[in-house]
Each structure stands twice: as C-alpha cells, then as structure tokens.
Amino acid sequence: MNHDRSSSLFQLAKQSIPGGVNSPVRAFKSVGADPLFIKSAAGDRIVDEDGNSYVDYVGSWGPMIAGHCHPDIIAAVQQTMESGASFGAPTVRETTLANMVIEAVPSIEMVRMVSSGTEATMSAIRLARGYTGRDKILKFSGCYHGHADSLLVKAGSGAATFGVPDSPGVPADVAKLTLTAEYNSLESVRKLVSANSGSIACIIVEPVAGNMGTVPPRDGFLEGLRDICTQEGIILIFDEVMSGFRVAYGGVQALAGVTPDMTTLGKIIGGGLPVGAFGGKREIMEKLSPSGGIYQAGTLSGNPLAMSAGIATLNILKQSGFYQKLEEKSRMVAEGIAKAAKDAGYPIYSTRVGSMFCAFFTPGEVYDWPSASQCDTKAFAKYFLAMLNEGIYLAPSQFETAFVSAAHTEADIEKTIAAAAKCFKLIA
Numbered sequence: 534m535n536h537d538r539s540s541s542l543f544q545l546a547k548q549s550i551p552g553g554v555n556s557p558v559r560a561f562k563s564v565g566a567d568p569l570f571i572k573s574a575a576g577d578r579i580v581d582e583d584g585n586s587y588v589d590y591v592g593s594w595g596p597m598i599a600g601h602c603h604p605d606i607i608a609a610v611q612q613t614m615e616s617g618a619s620f621g622a623p624t625v626r627e628t629t630l631a632n633m634v635i636e637a638v639p640s641i642e643m644v645r646m647v648s649s650g651t652e653a654t655m656s657a658i659r660l661a662r663g664y665t666g667r668d669k670i671l672k673f674s675g676c677y678h679g680h681a682d683s684l685l686v687k688a689g690s691g692a693a694t695f696g697v698p699d700s701p702g703v704p705a706d707v708a709k710l711t712l713t714a715e716y717n718s719l720e721s722v723r724k725l726v727s728a729n730s731g732s733i734a735c736i737i738v739e740p741v742a743g744n745m746g747t748v749p750p751r752d753g754f755l756e757g758l759r760d761i762c763t764q765e766g767i768i769l770i771f772d773e774v775m776s777g778f779r780v781a782y783g784g785v786q787a788l789a790g791v792t793p794d795m796t797t798l799g800k801i802i803g804g805g806l807p808v809g810a811f812g813g814k815r816e817i818m819e820k821l822s823p824s825g826g827i828y829q830a831g832t833l834s835g836n837p838l839a840m841s842a843g844i845a846t847l848n849i850l851k852q853s854g855f856y857q858k859l860e861e862k863s864r865m866v867a868e869g870i871a872k873a874a875k876d877a878g879y880p881i882y883s884t885r886v887g888s889m890f891c892a893f894f895t896p897g898e899v900y901d902w903p904s905a906s907q908c909d910t911k912a913f914a915k916y917f918l919a920m921l922n923e924g925i926y927l928a929p930s931q932f933e934t935a936f937v938s939a940a941h942t943e944a945d946i947e948k949t950i951a952a953a954a955k956c957f958k959l960i961a
C-alpha cells in the first residue's frame with residue numbers, strides 16, 4: 534500500500550503541531566511508522582489520504598460503536614447545527630441526555646456534562662476530595678484516566694507509598710498524593726489503605742481495564758474494592774469513559790453487579806463529538822457548584838452538538854438486539870484472530886469483554902500491568918504493520934484495546950481473520 538501522501542502531510546503537520554498530532558498515541562511511535570492521515574470514514578471502514586481503505590478497529594478509540602457516519606447521528610447533528618451550535622446557556626438536550634444516562638446507569642442519580650474524559654475524571658476526583666475532606670487518591674498501574682496532574686503518577690520506588698510524577702511538569706507535591714496499586718490485587722490495595730488510613734478520598738479504577746490492552750477484573754476484585762471503600766469511607770469511582778455503554782448499555786457495573794459511588798463517562802455518549810461526564814449519588818453531586826461549593830465549569834460543557842450526537846447514539850444502542858449482534862461479531866473476530874495465532878504457532882494471550890478485545894504478544898496470562906508489560910512489543914509492531922498492509926487498521930500500540938462496531942460486516946470480519954492468519958505466519 535502506498536502511504537506517500539500521509540507521510541508528506543505528517544512532515545507538514547510536524548512543523549505546526551507538536552509531534553504532528555493532537556494526541557500522542559496517533560503518531561504511531563510505538564510501531565515505528567508514519568501515521569496515516571484519514572480523509573473519510575463510513576460504517577466499519579476508514580479511508581486514508583492515499584485512498585487506501587481499512588477495516589477500522591480503533592473507532593476513534595471507542596466512540597464509534599454504531600459505526601462511522603451513522604445516518605441518524607448525522608441527521609441529529611445537522612439539524613442541531615442549523616438551530617445553533619452553542620449558547621453557553623442551559624438547553625433541553627442536556628437534560629434529555631442526562632436523564633438517558635441516569636436511566637441507563639442506576640448508580641448515577643445526577644450527572645454533570647464536560648468536554649472530555651480527562652475533565653470528567655479530574656472533576657470527579659476534586660469532588661471526591663471536597664466531599665470527604667481527604668487529599669489522597671488511589672489508582673492502579675496500567676490504568677489510564679486522562680492527563681490531569683494527579684493521574685499522571687506512578688508508584689514510588691521501594692516501600693515508599695508516595696506517588697512520583699509520570700511526566701515532567703507534574704509537581705512532586707501533587708504526585709505524592711496519588712497512591713498506586715496493582716490491578717486485580719486487593720492485597721496491594723489493602724496495604725496502601727492501611728498505610729494511609731483516613732486520608733484517601735477515592736479509589737479510581739477502570740472496571741475493565743482498556744489502557745494496558747484489555748484486562749478484565751478477576752472474580753471478586755471489583756466486589757473487594759467496593760467492600761474496602763464502604764468500610765473506609767472512600768469514594769469508589771468507576772472510570773467507564775471507555776467501557777460505559779460499550780460492554781453493555783449500563784456499563785461494566787451492570788454486568789458485574791457492583792455499585793460505585795461515582796462513574797465517569799465519555800466517548801460513546803458524545804457519538805464522536807467532544808464529551809465527558811461524571812455522575813453518582815445525589816448527596817455527592819449536589820456538593821458541586823452552583824448547588825454546592827466545589828467548583829467545576831466548562832464553556833462547551835453539554836453543548837447542543839455533542840448532546841444531540843449522544844442522544845442519537847444512545848437511541849441506536851437501545852434498539853433491541855443491538856448488543857447481542859455486537860457480541861456475536863466481537864466473539865467471531867477475537868476468537869478468529871486467536872485461532873489464527875495458534876494455527877501459526879505464535880503464542881498470544883487473547884482477552885475480550887463485549888466489543889473490547891486484545892491480542893497480547895506473550896504466552897503468559899495477562900492480568901495486571903507487570904504481566905502486560907512482558908509483551909513482545911517489537912513483534913506486535915511487525916504484526917500491526919503487516920495487518921495495515923492487508924487493510925486492517927488496529928490500534929498502533931500493544932497496550933490499547935480494539936473495538937468492534939455494529940457496522941462491522943461479516944465479510945470484513947472474515948477479511949480480518951484471513952489477514953491475521955497471514956500476518957502471524959509472517960512473524961512466527
């Protein structure tokens with residue numbers, strides 16, 4: 534496949550945009566190639582500036598669960614645009630989408646709209662700190678919750694329970710308030726909680742981790758977090774920015790039967806337009822300005838375009854059989870790729886939760902960041918580029934999740950599996 538135009542556009546972009554991209558993962562750095570510049574998309578396909586068509590498993594990193602250019606979403610946004618893109622004043626659509634979210638996720642009694650997942654998690658943490666009067670937070674290695682300072686933190690070395698910055702520009706004094714445990718390890722949580730008793734405001738977790746590849750919670754993990762938080766008066770935040778409305782209409786919490794105190798959302802509820810949301814118990818949410826004293830704001834929060842795209846998207850998801858059909862497509866493609874790897878004699882560890890799936894390039898079980906980080910990222914890069922050459926667009930990193938949409942056709946799933954069979958043979 535020829536990518537000349539994308540490459541020249543990338544050189545141009547690098548002169549005016551840092552790294553040539555507006556979000557780092559798009560730069561294809563971990564797969565050692567120039568990124569593709571995408572010109573258009575429709576259904577399960579994206580087309581690059583060189584005219585190459587690809588079966589898309591990135592789906593804008595999750596939002597495009599209904600497929601690209603769904604006519605209902607286009608119509609909703611077009612109609613809204615014609616009556617005004619943004620007013621900076623309350624509109625009916627915000628209440629409509631808020632009530633759809635509340636109806637879908639019973640643990641959410643009230644919800645505040647923002648413009649990104651980062652804003653959602655950053656605001657939820659401030660609300661948890663303000664509500665509890667405590668300053669520390671606890672997260673998990675391998676989980677990503679956006680780029681707010683408190684969340685760009687990794688575990689301190691040795692016995693130090695203090696966090697250290699995971700990026701220049703994050704002050705050490707901020708990082709030390711973030712504790713980091715291991716995903717799927719209640720023991721690591723209990724140790725940190727007892728060492729910081731009474732000073733942890735919240736535990737924030739991806740109830741299905743999607744940012745180290747797709748890593749499901751082990752039996753009892755989410756339930757254990759719920760118990761610890763209840764006993765210790767810690768706010769349990771499920772970061773469902775990726776998994777919300779993705780694995781089920783009610784998110785992971787609907788599948789797991791575990792009730793968080795707050796939930797963050799994004800991606801799908803904006804149907805491809807900028808959106809985020811955080812919601813939870815009324816007694817917590819009412820502490821937010823202007824009903825309470827904890828400040829949070831946003832010029833384009835709840836803007837009509839994103840709200841109309843979100844409402845249209847959720848109406849598509851509510852159609853009967855939507856998730857059953859998506860489950861069948863997702864099972865086909867994930868199992869097909871795993872079988873292709875096995876038949877080629879290349880060991881991968883395959884995971885899937887609903888329409889989120891991942892092929893880990895390691896023979897061992899992946900259940901947390903230390904085990905995920907054992908993957909052969911060089912082999913992944915070779916596989917990624919070989920699949921791209923076959924017209925299959927995967928996430929350009931081993932530590933990301935692949936997404937299936939309702940628009941993925943059986944023919945394109947077959948094409949994907951055939952490509953995987955060829956590509957695993959190439960790298961085996």
Ligand code: KE4
Nearest residue numbers: 556594649650651677678679744772774775
């Ligand atoms: P945004 O600020 O990117 O809208 O959302 C941050 C965020 C929060 N929580 C979870 C669970 C997330 O997955 C994300 C963002 N996901 C990444 C994909 N791994 C976005 C892609 C990117 O950074 O460009």
